[in-house]
Amino acid sequence: MSRAETRSKVFAAAIDLIAEQGYTATTVDAIAERAGVAKGTVFYNFGSKEALFTALLEHSIERLAQALREAAVGESALAALDATVLGQLTFFEEYGAFARVLLAEMWRTAWQEAVAKLRAEALGVYAAVLRRAVEEGLAREDLDTDTAATAIFGMVLTVTIERRALHPERPLEHTHRTLVELLHGRLR
Amino acid sequence: MSRAETRSKVFAAAIDLIAEQGYTATTVDAIAERAGVAKGTVFYNFGSKEALFTALLEHSIERLAQALREAAVGESALAALDATVLGQLTFFEEYGAFARVLLAEMWRTAWQEAVAKLRAEALGVYAAVLRRAVEEGLAREDLDTDTAATAIFGMVLTVTIERRALHPERPLEHTHRTLVELLHGRLR
DNA sequence: ACTTTTGTACTGACCGGTCAGTGCTAAAGA
DNA sequence: TCTTTAGCACTGACCGGTCAGTACAAAAGT
Numbered sequence: 001m002s003r004a005e006t007r008s009k010v011f012a013a014a015i016d017l018i019a020e021q022g023y024t025a026t027t028v029d030a031i032a033e034r035a036g037v038a039k040g041t042v043f044y045n046f047g048s049k050e051a052l053f054t055a056l057l058e059h060s061i062e063r064l065a066q067a068l069r070e071a072a073v074g075e076s077a078l079a080a081l082d083a084t085v086l087g088q089l090t091f092f093e094e095y096g097a098f099a100r101v102l103l104a105e106m107w108r109t110a111w112q113e114a115v116a117k118l119r120a121e122a123l124g125v126y127a128a129v130l131r132r133a134v135e136e137g138l139a140r141e142d143l144d145t146d147t148a149a150t151a152i153f154g155m156v157l158t159v160t161i162e163r164r165a166l167h168p169e170r171p172l173e174h175t176h177r178t179l180v181e182l183l184h185g186r187l188r
Numbered sequence: 189m190s191r192a193e194t195r196s197k198v199f200a201a202a203i204d205l206i207a208e209q210g211y212t213a214t215t216v217d218a219i220a221e222r223a224g225v226a227k228g229t230v231f232y233n234f235g236s237k238e239a240l241f242t243a244l245l246e247h248s249i250e251r252l253a254q255a256l257r258e259a260a261v262g263e264s265a266l267a268a269l270d271a272t273v274l275g276q277l278t279f280f281e282e283y284g285a286f287a288r289v290l291l292a293e294m295w296r297t298a299w300q301e302a303v304a305k306l307r308a309e310a311l312g313v314y315a316a317v318l319r320r321a322v323e324e325g326l327a328r329e330d331l332d333t334d335t336a337a338t339a340i341f342g343m344v345l346t347v348t349i350e351r352r353a354l355h356p357e358r359p360l361e362h363t364h365r366t367l368v369e370l371l372h373g374r375l376r
Numbered sequence: 377a378c379t380t381t382t383g384t385a386c387t388g389a390c391c392g393g394t395c396a397g398t399g400c401t402a403a404a405g406a
Numbered sequence: 407t408c409t410t411t412a413g414c415a416c417t418g419a420c421c422g423g424t425c426a427g428t429a430c431a432a433a434a435g436t
Contacts, residue, residue, distance in 0.1 A: 023210070
C-alpha cells in the first residue's frame with residue numbers, strides 16, 4: 001500500500017472519531033483500528049497524535065477555503081453572499097464531520113496557527129464579500145465586516161450541525177432559503 | 189462550609205478549566221485544586237466526574253434560559269428579537285467560559301439530555317419570538333422558525349467567543365449593533 | 377450526634393509513544 | 407542467473423506515566 005493511501009485512510013478514521021468524541025477523548029488505538037492499520041503505522045506516518053491532528057486541520061481548512069473562494073461569485077454582492085452561504089452548506093454536506101471538529105476545537109489555544117489560517121482564508125472570503133456590499137451601498141459604511149463575517153460563518157456552521165444531527169433528510173435548499181431569508185432583511 | 193457553597197466553588201473551577209482545555213483533558217485533581225477543596229470532596233458532592241459535568245450543564249442551561257426569557261420582551265417582535273440577542277450577549281459577557289463549553293461539547297452525544305433542554309428552553313425563546321414575527325407579518329409565513337432560531341443562537345455564540353478571544357475590550361454595544369444590522373435587512 | 381471536609385496513600389485501567397522485527401520489492405554484486 | 411543488500415511501509419507487544427475513583431482516619435463544622 002502506498003503511503004498516501006494509508007495517510008488518507010487514517011485521516012478519514014480520525015476525523016470521524018474526533019467529530020464524535022472530541023480530540024482528547026479519541027485514542028490513537030481507536031483511530032488505527034477504524035482505519036484498519038496498526039497503531040505503529042499512525043506514528044510512522046504522522047509522528048504524534050498532535051501532528052496528525054494539525055495535518056488534518058490544515059488540510060481540511062485549505063479545502064474549505066478553496067470551496068468558499070470558488071463559491072463567492074455573483075453579479076451583486078448580495079448574490080455573492082448567498083452563493084457563499086450555499087457553498088459553505090454544500091462543503092459541509094460532504095465533509096460534515098469536519099464541521100463538528102471545527103466548532104469544537106476552533107477556539108482551543110493549542111491550534112492557534114490553524115485558526116489563523118481559517119480566519120485569513122475562509123472567514124476572509126465572507127469579509128471580502130461584505131466589504132463589496134458596503135462599497136455597493138448595501139450596508140452601513142462602518143459595518144464591522146470581520147465580526148459580521150464570523151457571525152455568518154458561525155451561523156451556517158451551527159445550522160449545518162443541527163441539520164445533520166436532527167434532520168439529515170431535509171434538502172439543503174430548505175436550509176439555504178431560511179438563512180438567506182434571515183440575512184436579507186425580510187425581517188423588518 | 190455549607191454544601192451549596194462547596195458545590196458552587198467546584199462549579200466555578202470546573203467551568204473555567206473545561207472552557208480552557210475541554211472536558212476530557214480536565215482532571216478532577218485540577219478542578220479540586222483550583223476550587224481549593226480536597227479531591228475527595230468533589231466525589232463526595234457529585235459522585236463522579238461525569239455527574240459533576242452534567243450538573244454543571246443543567247445548571248448553566250437553566251440560567252441561560254432564564255436570562256433569555258427575561259430579555260425577550262418588546263413592543264414589536266423585532267424589538268423583542270433585538271432584546272433577546274442583547275440578552276444572550278450580556279449573559280455570555282458574564283458567563284463567558286460557559287459559552288466555550290457549550291460550543292465545544294454541545295453536540296457530543298454523551299450529553300444529549302442537556303442538549304434537549306437547551307433546545308427546548310433556550311432556543312425555544314428565539315423560536316417563540318420568530319413565530320411572533322411571522323404572526324406580525326414581518327417574515328414569510330413558512331419560515332422555519334426552529335432552524336432560524338438555531339442560526340441566530342449559533343451566530344451570537346460564535347461572535348461572543350471571537351470577541352472574548354480577540355477583542356475583549358470592545359463594548360458589547362458594538363457587537364450588538366453589527367448583529368442587529370445583519371438581522372434586519374439593511375443588507376438588501 | 378451527625379454531616380461534611382481533609383489529606384494521604386493506593387489501585388487498576390488506559391493511553392501516547394517506542395522499538396525490534398517482518399514482508400516485500402528492487403537494485404547491486406557474484 | 408542466483409545471492410545479497412538496501413530501504414520502505416508496516417506491525418504489535420511493551421513501557422512509563424496519568425487519571426478517575428476508593429479507602430480511611432482524623433478534624434472541623436453545625
